[in-house]
Amino acid sequence: MSLKIEHLVGGYTRYPILHDISMTVDHGETVGLIGLNGAGKSTTIKHIMGLLKPFSGNISLNGKKLEEEPNEYRRSIGYVPETPALYEELTLQEHINMIQMSYDLPVERVEKETPELLKLFRLDGKEDWFPSNFSKGMQQKVMIVCALLTRPALFVIDEPFLGLDPIAIRDLIEQLDKQKARGSSILMSTHVLSTAEKICDRFIILHEGKVLGQGTLEELQIQYRMPSHVSLDELYIDVTGRGLL
Numbered sequence: 613m614s615l616k617i618e619h620l621v622g623g624y625t626r627y628p629i630l631h632d633i634s635m636t637v638d639h640g641e642t643v644g645l646i647g648l649n650g651a652g653k654s655t656t657i658k659h660i661m662g663l664l665k666p667f668s669g670n671i672s673l674n675g676k677k678l679e680e681e682p683n684e685y686r687r688s689i690g691y692v693p694e695t696p697a698l699y700e701e702l703t704l705q706e707h708i709n710m711i712q713m714s715y716d717l718p719v720e721r722v723e724k725e726t727p728e729l730l731k732l733f734r735l736d737g738k739e740d741w742f743p744s745n746f747s748k749g750m751q752q753k754v755m756i757v758c759a760l761l762t763r764p765a766l767f768v769i770d771e772p773f774l775g776l777d778p779i780a781i782r783d784l785i786e787q788l789d790k791q792k793a794r795g796s797s798i799l800m801s802t803h804v805l806s807t808a809e810k811i812c813d814r815f816i817i818l819h820e821g822k823v824l825g826q827g828t829l830e831e832l833q834i835q836y837r838m839p840s841h842v843s844l845d846e847l848y849i850d851v852t853g854r855g856l857l
């Protein structure tokens with residue numbers, strides 16, 4: 613699955629937040645979307661998810677825009693938002709059942725994988741509980757389990773590491789690796805650059821609604837004339853610092 617964003621101008625009101633954003637996430641690739649608070653990461657993700665309409669520009673999955681094949685487009689993406697969105701009146705098991713039905717997932721596979729994933733994320737035994745009463749990190753895990761069950765072609769994950777404990781982060785990374793080995797692509801926004809450096813193939817640096825740079829760490833080091841020992845953290849602070857001047 614490849615995601616292509618071309619010359620996206622977008623935002624919430626008539627004043628654009630994103631200015632001429634172009635980027636791609638290729639088949640089987642993990643791309644890190646990084647940028648300061650307010651840079652436009654979540655806004656970009658909301659446009660990809662079709663929650664906001666572009667003022668101009670195109671967003672396509674395997675060449676198809678959301679308007680062309682809305683169901684196929686939406687089913688191809690597993691979205692884990694920054695703020696978990698759960699149904700107050702549904703139990704954990706009912707959330708799983710709803711995902712199975714709405715994505716028309718094979719029942720046997722869901723019945724086999726659900727206990728494994730719930731155990732992995734230490735949510736086992738809580739099937740009859742209401743996730744709306746869970747802690748923020750536990751709610752995030754419910755969203756992650758639901759997204760993993762759908763085996764999407766593209767994972768879009770907003771700030772995956774902020775609410776999770778270190779064991780859950782390790783387990784999430786392992787699960788994403790497995791999905792990637794099956795050919796899924798991953799786009800994640802994150803501030804945790806040391807982890808992003810380990811797991812992302814490429815990075816897109818957003819700054820004030822514009823793409824300041826993109827590429828592998830090596831390509832960014834060359835682009836910004838920095839030595840090869842410079843970490844993503846150091847590079848990012850230097851580059852965004854220059855952008856702020």
Ligand SMILES: Nc1ncnc2c1ncn2[C@@H]1O[C@H](COP(=O)(O)OP(=O)(O)OP(=O)(O)O)[C@@H](O)[C@H]1O
Nearest residue numbers: 624625629647648649650651652653654655656801
């Ligand atoms: N619902 C909204 N309505 C109007 N403007 C918004 C809304 N949400 C965000 N913005 C504005 O859009 C800009 C980009 O915000 P966005 O949430 O995309 O940043 P971000 O890069 O995800 O930041 P963070 O790292 O803090 O999550 C900010 O100036 C913000 O004030």
